[in-house]
Amino acid sequence: xxxxxxxxxxxxxxxxxxxxxxxxxxxxxxxxxxxxxxxxxxxxxxxxxxxxxxxxxxxxxxxxxxxxxxxxxxxxxxxxxxxxxxxxxxxxxxxxxxxxxxxxxxxxxxxxxxxxxxxxxxxxxxxxxxxxxxxxxxxxxxxxxxxxxxxxxxxxxxxxxxxxxxxxxxxxxxxxxxxxxxxxxxxxxxxxxxxxxxxxxxxxxxxxxxxxxxxxxxxxxxxxxxxxxxxxxxxxxxxxxxxxxxxxxxxxxxxxxxxxxxxxxxxxxxxxxxxxxxxxxxxxxxxxxxxxxxxxxx
Ligand SMILES: [Fe+2]
Numbered sequence: 001x002x003x004x005x006x007x008x009x010x011x012x013x014x015x016x017x018x019x020x021x022x023x024x025x026x027x028x029x030x031x032x033x034x035x036x037x038x039x040x041x042x043x044x045x046x047x048x049x050x051x052x053x054x055x056x057x058x059x060x061x062x063x064x065x066x067x068x069x070x071x072x073x074x075x076x077x078x079x080x081x082x083x084x085x086x087x088x089x090x091x092x093x094x095x096x097x098x099x100x101x102x103x104x105x106x107x108x109x110x111x112x113x114x115x116x117x118x119x120x121x122x123x124x125x126x127x128x129x130x131x132x133x134x135x136x137x138x139x140x141x142x143x144x145x146x147x148x149x150x151x152x153x154x155x156x157x158x159x160x161x162x163x164x165x166x167x168x169x170x171x172x173x174x175x176x177x178x179x180x181x182x183x184x185x186x187x188x189x190x191x192x193x194x195x196x197x198x199x200x201x202x203x204x205x206x207x208x209x210x211x212x213x214x215x216x217x218x219x220x221x222x223x224x225x226x227x228x229x230x231x232x233x234x235x236x237x238x239x240x241x242x243x244x245x246x247x248x249x250x251x252x253x254x255x256x257x258x259x260x261x262x263x264x265x266x267x268x269x270x271x272x273x274x275x276x277x278x279x280x281x282x283x284x285x286x287x288x289x290x291x292x293x294x295x296x297x298x
Contacts, residue, residue: 003164005080007180010188011068011125012052013145013202015249016059016296022246023056030222031204031251032136036128040101047139047204051103051126054142054202062247063294064199066109066118067145067189069180074105074123081108081121087162089113094120112163114154115147115197117295119163136218137211143203143254144187147295148194155191165189167268168260169235174273177235184259186236199293201242201250209255212241219243227289231279235271242285248292 017023024043027033033045036052044052057065071077084091091110099106099122107122149155156176159165165178168186177187192200206212216230219241227242227250238254245251260266271277278285 003080003162004083005076005164006072007164007183007188008070008072009183010142010144010180011050011070011120011122012055013067013142014055014057014065014120015199015202015245015293016057016061016063016065017245017247018059018062019246020056020058026224026246027054027056030136030219030224032134032139034132034135044103046128046132047134048132048141049127051128055102061294062249062292063296064117064145064147065296066120068102068104068120068122070125071121071123077105077107077121077123084108084110084162089162091121094122111298112155113158114151114156115149115191115295116297117147117149117197118298137204137215137253138207139211139253140205140207143185143205143252143257144189145202146190146192146200146290147198148192148200148290149197149295150194152191152193159189159191166260166265168258169269169271171271171273171277175271179260182262184261186258186260197295197297198291199249199295200290201252203252203254205238205257206253206255209239212239212253212255215241215243215253226286228285229279229283231281231283234277234280235269240279242289244288244292248288250288250290250292 041058043056045054091108103126104122105124166181168177170176174193180188229241240254
């Protein structure tokens, strides 16, 4: 750990969707997020006290637009921008109008080498007056975002060396589960080797295993195609269900995840590159699992 800033949490994922109304129905009514506001072809939804944890942008093609990271303080944001400037990664400050539109404090954006994904860093976000009230699923939080990228070594190296992530488990040369230090969860971000840069999936952690089981029936009844599961991930011990959003992007519910202490955490484990490293219950992923949704380039 050598970066001069500390993460609070994964803040939000911004997705481009080809039919905003159709996706709103999915993310609000079937997944269980709350629509906070909708303006300028962007719908802001939440599953926490934050103003938003998912931003749906009406677009021509479906994909992952950006990932937002909340740092512990505004001082962390200032140290982080100087750090990325020093590395020659050309961070750019977000102008005031856009920060206000996102209901966030001042921040900056920088792209992840090897994957091209834009990260949005900020130190504070609007805390909604009304608490988050679960509807169809007791969502605890936006859990993690996973991407596939063409240059795995570059992305993994940058994340661990320059972006302050810590590896929790990995498959050599092809997959890495990372936590945004000192956030305790086994992974808030993960990256895998792929032919191109794309979204793999967006995860929501639920507070009860029933939420995963109920989702299987709710999604199936609504005609939503299951992508993978129900199963249990050996690396994190979580029970999972993956399904497709209306554009075919993969979304996950998971229950349970290992947490790491800030000091004295166990070493990352090197996992065997076999299907059993993904699931212990015998589930077989659909062919399009984790494949749809390009990472929006500069
Ligand atoms: Fe996941």
